[in-house]
Amino acid sequence: MSHMEEVLSKFLPAAYEAMAALGLDPVPIDFEIVPADAIYELASYGLPGHYGHWTFGRDYWRMKRQFEAGAGRLYEMIIETSPPVAYLLESNTMAAQKLVVAHCLGHADVFRHHVLAAQGGGQFHQTLAAAADRFAGYRTEYGALAVEVVLDRAMAIQGQVAVEPELTDANPATSGPVDAYADLWAKPARADPPARPPRYRLPTADLLGFLARESPVLTAWERDICDVVRMEGLYHRPKRQIKIIHEGWATFCHQALLPQLPLSPGEQIEAARIHAQVARPDPLSLNPYWFGWRFLQGLVEDYGLLPARSRMMQESDASLVRNYLTPERVRALDLYHYRWNQGYVTTPQGGRAVWNAERQDDDPRELRDLLANALAERPPEVVVEMVDGDDRLVLRHSEDGTALDPEWAQLTLDGIRQLWGHPVLLHDGESLYVAQ
Numbered sequence: 001m002s003h004m005e006e007v008l009s010k011f012l013p014a015a016y017e018a019m020a021a022l023g024l025d026p027v028p029i030d031f032e033i034v035p036a037d038a039i040y041e042l043a044s045y046g047l048p049g050h051y052g053h054w055t056f057g058r059d060y061w062r063m064k065r066q067f068e069a070g071a072g073r074l075y076e077m078i079i080e081t082s083p084p085v086a087y088l089l090e091s092n093t094m095a096a097q098k099l100v101v102a103h104c105l106g107h108a109d110v111f112r113h114h115v116l117a118a119q120g121g122g123q124f125h126q127t128l129a130a131a132a133d134r135f136a137g138y139r140t141e142y143g144a145l146a147v148e149v150v151l152d153r154a155m156a157i158q159g160q161v162a163v164e165p166e167l168t169d170a171n172p173a174t175s176g177p178v179d180a181y182a183d184l185w186a187k188p189a190r191a192d193p194p195a196r197p198p199r200y201r202l203p204t205a206d207l208l209g210f211l212a213r214e215s216p217v218l219t220a221w222e223r224d225i226c227d228v229v230r231m232e233g234l235y236h237r238p239k240r241q242i243k244i245i246h247e248g249w250a251t252f253c254h255q256a257l258l259p260q261l262p263l264s265p266g267e268q269i270e271a272a273r274i275h276a277q278v279a280r281p282d283p284l285s286l287n288p289y290w291f292g293w294r295f296l297q298g299l300v301e302d303y304g305l306l307p308a309r310s311r312m313m314q315e316s317d318a319s320l321v322r323n324y325l326t327p328e329r330v331r332a333l334d335l336y337h338y339r340w341n342q343g344y345v346t347t348p349q350g351g352r353a354v355w356n357a358e359r360q361d362d363d364p365r366e367l368r369d370l371l372a373n374a375l376a377e378r379p380p381e382v383v384v385e386m387v388d389g390d391d392r393l394v395l396r397h398s399e400d401g402t403a404l405d406p407e408w409a410q411l412t413l414d415g416i417r418q419l420w421g422h423p424v425l426l427h428d429g430e431s432l433y434v435a436q
Contacts, residue, residue, distance in 0.1 A: 004090075004097065005033065009022070011098055011262065018260045019105050019253070023306050026108030029078070030085045031101065039089055040064050042077050046236070048085075049129030051228070052231035053151050075274075076100045078107050080117070080239075081125050095267035096336015099254050099274055102261065106253030110246050113313045116238035124235050127417030134233050138221050154229040155417035158381025161233040169191040190371060203383045207416075208233065208385050209396070216391070226419070239428070244317040244375065249309075251279050254299070255293065284338070286371075295320075298329055318376035325371070327364035337370055380404060382426065395418045397428040406429050 001009070008031065019026055034042075042048065044059035067074055078086040086096055111117050126369060129327040139147045176311070200317045204210055212218070212226035239246075258271050299308040300338055312320065339358050362370070381398040388394060409426065410433055417424045417435035426433040 002033075004094065006317060007094060008097060008101065011101065013067065015098075015101055015105060015257060018102075018257045019109070021260070024105075024109050024253070024309070025112065026105045028083055029082055029104055031056055031104075033088045033090045035090050036067070036074075037064070039077055039087055040067070042079070042087055043074060046080060047125045047128055048081075049125055049132055049149075051128065051157065052347045055155070056147065058333040061351060076104065078104050078137060079125070079397060080111050082123055084108055084111055089196055093270060095263065095270035096274055097115030098261065098263055098267065099258060102254035105257070106245055109253065109309075110242070110249055110313070113309075114242060114245070115314055116316065124231075128228070128232065131224075132226060134221075134321040137230075138225070142221065147225070150225045150419075151229070154208060154226045156412050156415050157208050157211075157382070158229050160205070161230050161237070162203055162205040163234060164201060164206050166210075168270040189230045203385045203396070205381055205383050205398075207382050207384055209259050211416070211419045214387075215420050218419065222419075240378075241316040241376075243316070244288050244292040244295070244376075245312055245315070245320065246292075247288040248294075248296045249312065251275075251289050251293035252296050255279075262335070281334075294333055295325070297330070298332070299324060301353050304375040316383050318372045321368060321375060322372040325368045327368075330364035330367055334369070335367055337362060356433075356434050382434045390420040393422065393424045395424065395426040397426065399429070404430070406431070406433075409433055 011152050012031070040060050040063050043063060051055070063074070074089065075092060076086055076088050078084055084107070086100075088100055092100065133145060148278045208226060208230045212223050212230060215223070218226065256273060258268065263271060279287070281287060281290050287294075296308065296312060299312065303310070303311065315323065336359050339360055383396050383398055385396050386393045395416075409428065413424055413433050413435040415425050424435045
């Protein structure tokens, strides 16, 4: 056991005791100390045991160059497995490791108590690892390029997934009104056999699921790939909805815990410096560590620690902002949105040239709604409306006020057409995209 592992093994019980003293009970975490390359790999893949795809290699090298050039630092990565696993960067100082441990306990508290935490999703990494083994077999049998092409097409619409109930013959949507006494009456003879009921209600927002199950051209191994990509999309969706809550609560916890924990005066000063670097406002973006921490800190001041936590665990980022970001908090946090203007300016802090951003003077309630809408942003909802008599798949982009990017929409539609095997039409307001 290294010196750092020995120190942290003694520090962990004190950290859990400090959380318990606050009335918080995070799920226990497995901590591992790993080198930087392992952190970059885990961050690019998202989960251990992930199947391979060229985009993960791209993200790995992009992240590696960014952090090695000094543009930020990745102190840790925590994964919601069962139990959660937190990977600590081995080059962290002792003060940084202790801060990160306290930070991860906040994440683990959200894992245990938030309503959007995965139900049974803690073992999803095992499902993904098994899928990676199958995909490796497909590469051997059908060729790496064939597998990569299917992955490209499926991952392009990984956001277009939804959980929707399957239909049965007794479902009113397919068999008409349910009559409790139908078995008492004579049934009319049918000249034609009944049509096979659709597996999903139409329209359905589960585009990738519909293709995986209903495509007339996909083989079994191609359906398997689409199913796995769909499951991963569903796994990550709730996590995207509570990023502010996750990072804000973890930051709140480490700030509340560190003064109560065994850190030397020098470590306390270094931990305070790291906190100030991580949880600081950015003039041109919303730092989730800073905003989440300060916002939740205000809720705790208003309601008390445990009542505020109980409310937070029932909300998404968007609903938390919409329900609790008062005009007074908007002003206290100095929130604003800005508009880009032509031309460049030089900032007095460092003299770097940036595109000229002009701060807007908004009503606090309008600003709250703008922020809530931004946090509720999701991938475009593309709905499967019907399959017409010529087997053409008819899709519609739901009206959310934002048009699709024409070039990317057409490229994505071309991929959907390959998965479906027949022409595909996509309605987007007054625009119509066609993939023949």
